Amino acid sequence: MLDIKFLRENPDVVKQNIKNKFQDSKLPLVDEVIKLDSEYRAYKGEADSLRGGRNKLSKEIGMLMAQGKREEAEAVKKQVTDNARRLAELEQLEVEYQEKIKKIMMVIPNIIDPSVPIGKDDSENVEIQKYGEPVVPDFDIPYHAEIMENLSGLDLESARKVAGNGFYYLMGDIARLHSAIISYARDFMIDRGFTYCIPPFMIRSEVVTGVMSFAEMDAMMYKIEGEDLYLIGTSEHSMIGKYIDTIVPEESLPHTLTSYSPCFRKEKGAHGIEERGVYRIHQFEKQEMIVVCKPEESPVWFDKLWQNTVDLFRTLDIPVRTLECCSGDLADLKVKSIDVEAWSPRQKKYFEVGSCSNLGDAQARRLRIRVNGKDGKYFAHTLNNTVVAPPRMLIAFLENNMNADGSINIPVALQPYMGGKTKITK
């Protein structure tokens, strides 16, 4: 969400940004919202002066009453009532215009970073760098569900009976591996100076609408029946929500947090939910990192954040690459975004395991997250990135650490979390 003042003063910048994102159908909204805004301010001006007059007269009534001049007071009362109708009308208009303006401002995309490559959709995303050698072994790598089942580590059939498609039972060493990865990722981030946090797994609707658009909400969020609560789709929701309506002291910045949570997603309309396995599922667990910082520091934090994910995967012997989101594929709230993708020796391509985003001040403006600085108050910048999200991450882990006999090597870094095991075997 942009600052309307910025839009008012730089309509051409906003329009060029819309073109860069290939959302030309939104171009007329810019002039429309400028017109609505000037009309709104005119109504507000008139209403303010009527309210001012009313306040003045009301004070007079108070004074007259105090002096016992009852009749004069009644006369002034009448004057006030005369303006009441026009004021009520204007107040109605103020609300209507505010709503109209907000609705449009919510869909006008954030100004993207100049470094973002211009492109229509995900096919034009740009590979930045590869880390590690993408190896294809000389034996066949089975589908990930099969690898897990061969190790007695996955029971989809029972999960379907109990909860339906998109759920899973992880069993034995695979379940332990899952927990080990989460714990390892937690300690990895703590070692890099992040504060560990376990947030609420349910949040109020007020927070939900603050962190995402209505369309996203409908497609992702599970609502608790009879309560004003939603299951979180990612801990970013509760972690950024933590700062709603707060004024953060400048000297306390940056806030660097790493949070654990289960994540619940409807995946409405997404293809592949019926796909066998644990790639796209209704429930998974995630170690996340978020940063709240000064505006001028967000680009530096952005690079530090995705680097953390790359480093973590490299310590687990998984080749990865970074892929920059092009302008057309970038969500409207984001200034810049990079996906971390892991190598799949079975598919012989990289697939997404994490996403790092700089939201600029867009989220902060929506949630009223401000910084109290020496030269006044301003909106903070917010960033978020996946540390690791199993079980999807397990797919990459298993495929890259598998031996010809079907056993799985445990990288040294993870062995302490697996009770010293070096290998998972049947």
Place this chain on the structure above:
RNA sequence: GGAGAAUUCGCCUAGUUGGUCGAGGGCGCACGAUUGGAAAUCGUGUAACCUGUAACAGGGUUCCAGAGUUCGAAUCUCUGAUUCUCCGCCA
């Protein structure tokens, strides 16, 4: 889940027969005086947002949130949130 009390300007607090309360006091903070420098002391100032202005000025909104009564609400009514105390239940 039931009963009661509470929620005021960064913090603590005054303010409930509705009108000189957008709000008094203390702490904190800023500036000034005093001092060789400091502490202490004294003085002055000290909310946010919107609108407006070249900049001031001016106007509006906000006393947990929303709705209502009224010419007028921190003060009255309703709903909700949160906190505390007691009871019940429970990992």
